[in-house]
Amino acid sequence: MSDIDKLARRYLASWNEPDPVRRRALVDELWADEARYVDPIVTAEGRGAIDDVVATAQRQFPGLVYRQAGAVDCHHHVARLTWELAPAGGPAVIAGLAVMVTEQARLRRVYGFLDPLPPIPSPGATR
Template sequence: MSDLDELARRYLATWNERDPVRRRALVRELWAEDAGYVDPIVTAEGRGAVEDVVATAQRQFPDLVYRLAGSVDGHHHIARLTWELAPVDGLPVIIGFAVLVTEHARLRRVYGFLDPVPAPEPGVARWHLTR
């Protein structure tokens, strides 16, 4: 397994982890303390905010899993991957594309693209989290 494949595996494992304690540990292992995440519906600054975004996605899509859709490629300290959010044995509900920027073997920034863009939680037009 290449370093890029391992990075993608760990990234998606974070999004799939249902246990809050284990998920927190995965985020702390993979993401830099001042990491940032941005996609069409959320901006998160800081490891704690990233953890909140992942927990929110778990609540919003409790019966779905994130899985790699294709190969991972990259250069220097940047990787890109396509993923799917789907039932374990089903067709994807959302297809996403992520650009992962690393620094010292940790995620520094992640830029996400979603198709289709899901509606945020009721009453929230767009999330911006800082922690």
């Protein structure tokens, strides 16, 4: 297994880790000091903010898991990971693409794309 494949697996594992302490340890190991995550819904600067984004996604999509949906493609220090969000063993409800910019075997930037884009709550809306 290549280093980029290992990095992609660790990235998805961090999104699936329900224990906040273990998840934060994964985020800290995985992301570079000046980490940044951007998708159509959120921008997160720094490991703490990225961990918050992952925790929020877990609350929004309980019972769903992130899984790799194809081979990781990579050149130079940029990788493309396709993924799905689905119930364990079930069909995907969201598919996505993560463009990962690496630095010394860690994530420096991740740009996420979602299909379909999940509903975004209005500011101040309650569920």
